[in-house]
Amino acid sequence: MTDRLDRIAVRGLRARGHHGVFEKERREGQDFVVDVVLGVDVREAAHHDDLQRTVHYGVLSDRLVEVIRGEPVDLIETLAERLAAVCLSEPRVEEAEITVHKPGAPIPHEFTDVTVTILRRRK
Numbered sequence: 001m002t003d004r005l006d007r008i009a010v011r012g013l014r015a016r017g018h019h020g021v022f023e024k025e026r027r028e029g030q031d032f033v034v035d036v037v038l039g040v041d042v043r044e045a046a047h048h049d050d051l052q053r054t055v056h057y058g059v060l061s062d063r064l065v066e067v068i069r070g071e072p073v074d075l076i077e078t079l080a081e082r083l084a085a086v087c088l089s090e091p092r093v094e095e096a097e098i099t100v101h102k103p104g105a106p107i108p109h110e111f112t113d114v115t116v117t118i119l120r121r122r123k
Contacts, residue, residue, distance in 0.1 A: 005039035005094055010057050015068035030104040032068050039095035055090050076100040076116045084120040095121040
């Protein structure tokens with residue numbers, strides 16, 4: 001039997017980006033909301049009560065916002081992949097589930113949200 005990973009989540013991380021396939025999206029930008037759920041073994045950090053033995057979600061959030069605000073991409077799928085790569089660059093993160101919300105997507109109908117969710121594991 002394998003141990004299940006513990007979860008650290010940051011939900012509703014919001015930043016303005018210029019992602020999208022349409023020129024207006026690139027020019028004007030829009031808010032993107034990101035939910036991140038990290039698979040981490042937190043036992044050592046909890047046992048020692050030591051931030052250095054876990055993921056500093058404040059610092060990670062700063063890095064994720066840089067990606068959202070950074071180089072534009074056409075697809076939120078691509079944005080999700082970039083965010084997952086940032087999460088997996090943290091040595092203690094074994095897996096990352098990323099949901100990118102695009103509530104201002106250019107859809108000519110009433111809707112609440114558009115999301116893409118990916119799950120990536122350390123190889």
